Amino acid sequence: MSHFLIILLCLLGPGSAPRPTFQEHINALRERFDVVFVYDADLDPGEEVLPGELKSDSLEGCLDELLSNADIAYMVRGRTVVLFRFYKRDTLHLYHSAIRPAMIRAERVFRDTPGAVPIEPMPQMPQLLGESDPLKLALLSPGIVPAAEGSASIIVRGGEPDGNLILLDGVPFYNSSHLMGYLSVFDDDAISKIRLYKGHFPTRYEGRASSVIDAEGRDGADDRLRGSIGVGILTDKLLLEGPVGKNTTFLISGRFFGLGILKSVFKVFEKYGDYTFYDVYGRVTHTFSERDRLRFTVFRGNDHMRDTLVSGQWGTTLASAAWNHRFSSSTEATTTLSYQHYCSSDDNFSSSIQDWRAAFDASSHMENSHTLRWGGGYSYRYLTPTTTITSHHPVHDFSAYGEDEWRKGCWTAVAGIHINLYAVPGNAYFTAQPRLFLQYAPDRWRLFGSAGRMVQPIHALTSSQTVTLPSDLLVCVSGNVRPMTSDQISFGAEYNGWATVTAEAWVKRMEGVLEYKDDRLGHVVSGYWQNNVVSGEGRAAGLEIAVSKQPWFQLSYTLSKSMRRFDQIDGGAWFPSSNEHRHSIVTTMKQDITKHFEIRELWIWISGGYITVPERYSFVMTPSGQFKQRPVYEGRNNYQLPASHRLDISASVHFNGKHSQHRLTAGVYNVYAANNPTFATLWYKQNPNPSAPDLLSVAVISVFRVLPSLSYSVRF
Amino acid sequence: MLRSYHIALLFILAAVSCRPLETVWTFPASDDxxxxxxxxxxxxxxxxxxxxxxxxxxxxxxxxxxxxxxxxxxxxxxxxxxxxxxxxxxxxxxxxxxxxxxxxxxxxxxxxxxxxxxxxPEPPDTLYTTMNVSKGLDGVSRVKFESKIQGNGYYRIDLMATVRGFNADGHLVSVSQVTGPSQLFSLDNETTVQSIMVPLSGLKLAQSVKNTAYLECTAIFRISAMNRELFTLFNTWAEDSTEDIFSRFADPVHFPNNVQGGIGLVDVTSEVERSFTIHANIK
Missing domain, CATH: 2.60.40 (Immunoglobulin-like)
Structure with a gap:
């Protein structure tokens, strides 16, 4: 790999690209970081003071480079960048006091869809084994906790791990994880933006109960062939992008676990097991005219594991085509066709889902401050969960939605409804999902509230709460299993001063929550999964507080409670969800040591989740008529694990070659070696009574302690 | 060289990061x-x-x-x-x-x-049960049972057979007891009929005895109907790995219970049996 890297760098050689103009720089930044620029038309510093290329990975870094020799200052507010000329430092102070409140209002005009929390890919952030994963950055937002230590699977506002609608270029993923859930399929080099929705959900989204994570791939560069190479402990990455002809661009990226350092471990212990995974993402965009644009997306990812416990594989194949047509300057529509095949299997079980989808989304900005969004779609899914017997579940999903967004002065209101018809053999379920969002934003304050319903027809029946396994079954509504619904009300306030302070409270009620009758065992009990699940209800509530001074500092705290109840479990009593984490605190800090050297810290404290522990021992007869002593469990989730906390630190150096940008990131995960429970397990301590069995105990295994990492990437 | 570096680095990583089990809770002593x-x-x-x-x-x-x-x-x-x-x-x-x-x-x-x-429970209706002999690629005869079963409940199939080997003169040269794997399955209102294939294992050994010309296989094919709790218990044992050191990472299994005022499981099965005798030439 390293030889290949050196050869490729040599091939890059000296180039002869012309120096970009100020407008070209602005256009490039707008595309790259998905931001809106606000500045006077005559604001041009002149080419002589502009750099040739912007080499930083961050928006602020690029702006610093761009404007370092110009009399122009900038201010970043959310996704809006305001540029203004200044001549003396004193005028900047005046600007802050007089103009800034107006800018904050301007920002809200340009602000993204109400309810969206933008997640910006940040390769500089300290992450497990140095593997940059944009999905894990969702944890920086309050109300979100990982499903397990180090996991990319998240739990949003007391929901379930399968309750997150994860979209790539508008197509939902059924399993977005690699490496048993410790890494997501998203390569941040290929992703332009990710938006997270956890309170108010735009009406066009449906299909999951807890959250929406909408990832949009990046168009390929339209000026010349570009690329990047990344080498890390876990994976090696390659990305190539560029123009094909005048109006077509392409981007292809791939990640491979098989060349990296960790792969050597599996080779050393080959007789105990092996693991490989890869993913490839490709995107071709063709612009017919200013009005028409066509985009093709393909994705293929696969994991294959073999060890002493289980062998199996899972993977996703996805292809989509989206045609965007602009009818006028205010009206546009996108038509999307997609196909996806997800399958997983191990020695005993398999799960497969094929999804054909056609969708139409339109939006129209009216002159009277209204924005109308409407659309619909049809999806045909064919699920084949297999235990001892394969069952077949065709699902026809018809949907339509309409939404009106109205902005007037300080007020923003969004109201809409999404209706679905799920047709399955023997039954049909009609659902209506109303959504409402209201915001009042005078000057520095913003008060907002939302209410809405989400419906979830797909469930992942998992055999382990900690990791993703090939034995997890994807199931859907059927003749006797209804869709799950989640009703949420939230309200909050935000203050934009020296820092941004946000507080939000929410309450949620869930119906149709699925659970195995016999806990995690149900998937082996019968050939028909419907016979082994029970449907119940859930309720959750929480308070989220966040203080941020972007990009330097962020602190968030969440207080939440999540309960479940099933008529056939524990006599119908309420019990805590295994995903409940009562308190969570997340802080991040960034320090620029020099222009090319920065340090980031991340500290997390999360209350422990709940597990079921036994009450006593009993003799149990085996099928052959012998007896063994086994623990007896009473009650569900009757023990709370200890809290987990850790500090992660990373240092990043970025420097520029003649036609390349280099980044070297070193990090340490869990610096002070906290014993966080990665796995909880039963253990046996010696019994003082020598003739009696050992005493049963719960023990935790802390896998991720003081894990250093090193990664290197080069862009050209 | 590169590989040695990788291995050394990972050994260090594993040594400093992974911590052995730490007990966080022990069941309190009680006379209950x-x-x-x-x-x-x-x-x-x-x-x-x-x-x-x-x-x-x-x-x-x-x-x-x-x-x-x-x-x-x-x-x-x-x-x-x-x-x-x-x-x-x-x-x-x-x-x-x-x-x-x-x-x-x-x-x-x-x-x-x-x-x-x-x-x-009601015993199952076996619509038919057949026994087939086929020869594998290795030249060894295989016996498979197929039964079509109708019912609404939980079932287990056990297959037991006595295999006698004879030489070309018709003299007995070997006797062995072989079994097929037990199979658990359920039938419900949606699927009331199920075809089950059960291979009879262990025939290879019987055929390996010197001078064996043909086999006589007498098999008993037993289908037991049971209640859900026993069916769950059998599956639970298949999942139980309490004594396996690697199972520490698995979630605990729960054994079913149908005893009021206490714990445990009592169940009764109803069986139907079919017996077959088949002769198979192995030359």
């Missing part, structure tokens, strides 16, 4: 105890046993001092007793009784304050 009743009753038998013990925090112990009563359709049929053993932590106390069961009978077993009540 709960009566446990265990028993698999077979509808075809007339002598049955149930086993009783006390489930405790520091380990289960036999319960030989209980008043046990057996009722069939509300009528008391027996009051068995048991004698204490020298190893109370190794085995529960056995209570043996005599009773005859028919499908639909209600059986109630009381042991102290604990009680288990079960119904004798």
């Amino acid at each position: 105890r709960e009566i446990s009743i265990q028993g698999y009753l077979h509808g075809r038998d007339s002598i049955h046993s149930v086993w009783c013990s006390y489930a405790k925090a520091d380990g289960a112990v036999e319960a030989a001092d209980l008043d046990v009563a057996v009722y069939v359709n509300g009528k008391l049929v027996d009051q068995p007793t048991s004698t204490p053993s020298d190893y109370p932590y190794l085995h529960p106390a056995e209570y043996t009784f005599k009773a005859f069961f028919s499908p639909g009978d209600r059986i109630k077993i009381k042991a102290g304050d604990a009680c288990a009540a079960i119904s004798v």
